[in-house]
Amino acid sequence: MKLYDYHRAPNPRRVRIFLAEKGIEIEKAEIDLGSKQQMETNYKTINSRMSVPMLELDDGNIITESIAICRYFEETQPDPTLFGNNPLDKATVEMWHRRVELEGLMPISDAVRNSVEFFAGRAMAGPIDFVQIPALAERANIRMAFFYNMLNERLNESAYIAGSNFSIADITALVAIDFARIIKQRIGENQTALQCWYDKVSMRPSAVA
């Protein structure tokens, strides 16, 4: 089993934190997105999407998509659960995780990829080259600010994003918030619940993964 990884990208970090929380160690291969190694023939042949992370199983099966990889390990090693414990809990984690992805990670990615010079001409990951859309970065900035407020309100009433336990929703939120530092988005001084949560999850050993 091998995980194709890139240490600087946000999506592979989600999987690394997830594995660290479960105490799972697996072989890793670094795909240097900085030098566009994901577009080289070797990698493209097994993963036409040219995405990282990718999990290669011992029988040759390939799983792409960070959360699909996490789901595999949740099923093979449930303890500690990071997607919830019972039907209501699983649905609640799914709900919050989707909110974090759709209202947080996505606008943050849109804001970064449509404004940072490094991504000029590569405004989306994947096989197609797109030019940046400044109006989309602007829209994303507004959504991002809304997301930080929403999270702060939620964390005023809940120890973790999806409830009383640390979950995949916290992992994605931490990764998204750290990614947003590229465009100087910081937690506001009055967003104390969010800051308190951020400090708490950043101090978990998994956060350095």
Add this chain to the structure above:
Amino acid sequence: MKLYDYHRAPNPRRVRIFLAEKGIEIEKAEIDLGSKQQMETNYKTINSRMSVPMLELDDGNIITESIAICRYFEETQPDPTLFGNNPLDKATVEMWHRRVELEGLMPISDAVRNSVEFFAGRAMAGPIDFVQIPALAERANIRMAFFYNMLNERLNESAYIAGSNFSIADITALVAIDFARIIKQRIGENQTALQCWYDKVSMRPSAVA
């Protein structure tokens, strides 16, 4: 238990098809998005995101996000499974479902909401009003065409999107493709595997849900 629904919107349809596949019947309440009923105080009080669908459980718990609602029913009534059966199968369904959402449903939504007159000034669902971004609709059109080709290739080698069984990935793809008819996006004449799959899933009794 009550499902807040709107018969014309794509996301609630995902849940309705899912429930029909499982043979689950529940009480429904129609929230007329056409007349912006989701923004009225009654609904906003229980769902500040003003989104549909929403599931209200008998104990008062609220679940929003279509796939979180589906997850709840997958866990309470696993048969027939629509998110997969074993670790590899579940990861594979998750991978394909995410591809269908990220590479299909999202560009289709972007294309529709950033070009159709009805959505002028409401280019995104949710609590913030955004003007349309024509350049985003253009980008989305290119991505949408890529998605149809990708699906056609996949369905050349697989009976259903995630493998040999019908799954949530097929539900989201069917709903996305039907939604794209608003902007006249059709399956290409040479995309025969996609057309064959479309005809097959459209004829399932659940498709009229």
